[in-house]
Each structure stands twice: as C-alpha cells, then as structure tokens.
Amino acid sequence: MTQLSIAFIIFAYLIGSIPFSHLITRWRTGQSIYDVGEGNVGARNVWYVVGRGWGLLAGALDMLKGLSIITIASLLALPPLAVFLAGIAVMLGHQFPIYLHWRGGKGLATGGGVMLGLSPLSTLLGGAIMLVALAVIRDFNISLVPTVISVILLPILFHRPLWVAACGVVLAVLAGIKKLIDREHETEVWAVHPWQGNAVPGFHRKDAPPGDVL
Numbered sequence: 496m497t498q499l500s501i502a503f504i505i506f507a508y509l510i511g512s513i514p515f516s517h518l519i520t521r522w523r524t525g526q527s528i529y530d531v532g533e534g535n536v537g538a539r540n541v542w543y544v545v546g547r548g549w550g551l552l553a554g555a556l557d558m559l560k561g562l563s564i565i566t567i568a569s570l571l572a573l574p575p576l577a578v579f580l581a582g583i584a585v586m587l588g589h590q591f592p593i594y595l596h597w598r599g600g601k602g603l604a605t606g607g608g609v610m611l612g613l614s615p616l617s618t619l620l621g622g623a624i625m626l627v628a629l630a631v632i633r634d635f636n637i638s639l640v641p642t643v644i645s646v647i648l649l650p651i652l653f654h655r656p657l658w659v660a661a662c663g664v665v666l667a668v669l670a671g672i673k674k675l676i677d678r679e680h681e682t683e684v685w686a687v688h689p690w691q692g693n694a695v696p697g698f699h700r701k702d703a704p705p706g707d708v709l
Contacts, residue, residue, distance in 0.1 A: 496574075496576065496577060497577075499571065499573070500573055500574065500576075500577035500580075503567075503568065503571065503573060503577060503581055504577065504580050504581050504584045505584070507564045507581040507582075507584040507585040507588065508584040508585065508587060508588040508593075509588060509593070510560050510563070510564060510585055510588060511560055511561075511564075511584065511585035511586060511587065511588020511589045511590075511592070511602075511605060512588040512589070512591075512592035512593050512594050512595075512599070513560065513588075513592070513594070514536055514592050514594055514595050514599065515552075515553050515556040515557055515560075516528050516536050516537050516538055516540065516541045516553045516557070516600060517529070517536050517595060519541055519545060519549050519552065519553050520540075520541055520544060520545050520549075523545045523546075523549060524544065524545055526544070528540055528541060528544060529595070529598055529684075530684060530688065531544050531684065531688040532544045532684070532685070532688065532689065532690050533681050533684065533685055533690070533696040534677070534680050534681040534683070534684030534685065535600050535601065535677060535681060535696075536592075536595065536598065536599050536600040537553070537557070537600030537601055537603070537604070538550050538551070538553040538554030538557055538600075538604055539554075539635070539696075540600075541553040541554075542554075543690040543691070543694060544690070553604075554604045555604075557589065557600075557602075557604035557605045557608070558604040558605065558607055558608035558611070559608060560585055560588075560589065560605050560608060561582065561585050561586070561604075561605040561606060561607065561608025561609035561610075561611070561612065562608035562609070562611050562612045563608075564581050564582065564584075564585045564608075564609070564612070565578065565581070565582060565608075565609055565611075565612025565613055566612055568581050569612070575656065575658055578613075579658055579661075579662050582609040582612075582613065582662050582666070583662070583665055583666070583669070585605060585608075585609060586602045586605055586606050586609065586666055586669055586670075587602075587669070589602040589605040590602045590669065590673045599673075600673075601670050601673050601674055601677070602666070602669065602670055602673065603639075603670055606666035606667070606669070606670060607622070607646070609662065609666060610646050610650075610659075610662070610663055610666070613650070613655065613659045613662060614649070614650035614653060614655045614659050616653055617645075617646070617649030617650045617652070617653045617655070618646055618649075620645065620649055621642050621643075621645040621646035621649060622642075624641055624642055624645050625638055625639070625641075625642040628641050628642065635696075643663075643667050646663050646667075647660055647663035647664055647667065648660065650663065681696070
C-alpha cells in the first residue's frame with residue numbers, strides 16, 4: 496500500500512471523528528449529547544433533544560463524512576483496498592472519535608454515506624425501503640433490518656464489485672457491535688434524562704405506546 500493510501504486512511508478516520516451531533520447540541524442547548532436522551536452521539540438523539548431540523552442537519556453532515564471520503568478517494572484514483580479501508584476508517588472515526596475521548600455514535604448515517612459513494616443507486620433504493628418500512632412499522636430498529644440487507648445485497652444486482660457488498664457487511668457489523676457496547680451507557684442516561692414525549696428508543700420497546708418505538 497502506498498504512502499498516499501495510508502495517509503488517506505488516517506485522514507478518513509480524522510474526518511469521521513468530527514462529532515457533528517455533539518457540536519450542534521452543545522451550540523444549541525449547552526448540553527452534552529452523550530449525557531441526555533438515549534445517550535448516543537447521533538442524529539436521532541439530536542432530533543429529539545434539540546429539534547427535528549437540527550437532527551436532520553446532524554444526519555446530513557454525518558452522511559457527508561462518509562460520502563466525501565469515497566468521493567475524494569475516487570478523485571485520487573486510490574486502489575480498491577485503500578477505498579475499502581478508508582470507508583471503514585471514517586466509520587470507526589465516527590464511532591470512536593479522538594476528539595470526544597473515543598465516545599461516538601453508531602455510525603449509521605456515516606456508513607450510509609460510504610455506501611452512497613460506493614453504490615449510489617442501490618443505496619438510494621435502500622433508503623427508500625427504509626422510509627417505507629418506517630412508515631408502515633413505526634419502529635426504527637426493526638426498519639433497519641430490510642434496509643441493511645438491501646444496502647448490502649443490492650450493489651451486486653447493480654453490478655458493483657463484490658468488495659462493495661463486503662464493505663457494507665463490515666459497516667453493518669461495526670454498527671451492531673457499537674450498539675452492544677453502548678447499551679449499558681444508554682440505559683443509564685435514559686433513566687435520568689429521557690426524551691420528552693412518547694417516543695422511546697428500541698432498548699425501551701416494552702415501555703412504548705404502539706407506533707412510538709424509534
């Protein structure tokens with residue numbers, strides 16, 4: 496692997512580490528997003544803690560991290576292995592950001608941005624599946640299941656290289672592992688500073704009214 500590839504992978508991690516959800520929440524409320532709501536440094540928590548518009552902005556910026564890394568890698572004509580590793584690095588940067596003492600989010604938006612850069616049409620179709628599933632099921636976590644499967648498998652149908660689908664698998668596994676790592680912390684934060692209203696995160700599904708599990 497060339498020095499350029501190695502330097503770019505490190506750069507991808509640093510870009511992934513930019514904690515947009517933390518910065519937005521601190522700016523708008525003075526709070527640490529890590530210590531309120533579901534305790535996750537992510538756009539969904541911003542949506543409920545700060546406001547819907549700010550949550551959308553946080554999600555868009557997180558997605559842009561992944562998309563920009565793949566776009567720049569393409570412009571630099573980096574080899575597939577370097578692009579693959581850069582995509583993983585930007586995801587790990589979001590999950591374990593150096594700027595927040597390794598306390599980051601799950602990386603769903605950032606991983607989605609990576610896949611959007613690697614396989615645009617299939618990822619957009621996966622996003623549409625997510626919206627339909629969420630509208631019908633009204634459960635964010637369950638809606639992720641067909642979405643993740645689609646984002647992983649559809650690139651093959653769109654004749655993308657197999658390593659693109661493999662990248663999707665690794666990103667999904669990383670998100671799942673981070674969810675398990677964060678479970679205890681999120682439960683503790685939720686007990687003290689939950690969201691306002693009826694919506695609850697998936698780990699409190701038993702406490703939610705029908706149609707309010709997000």
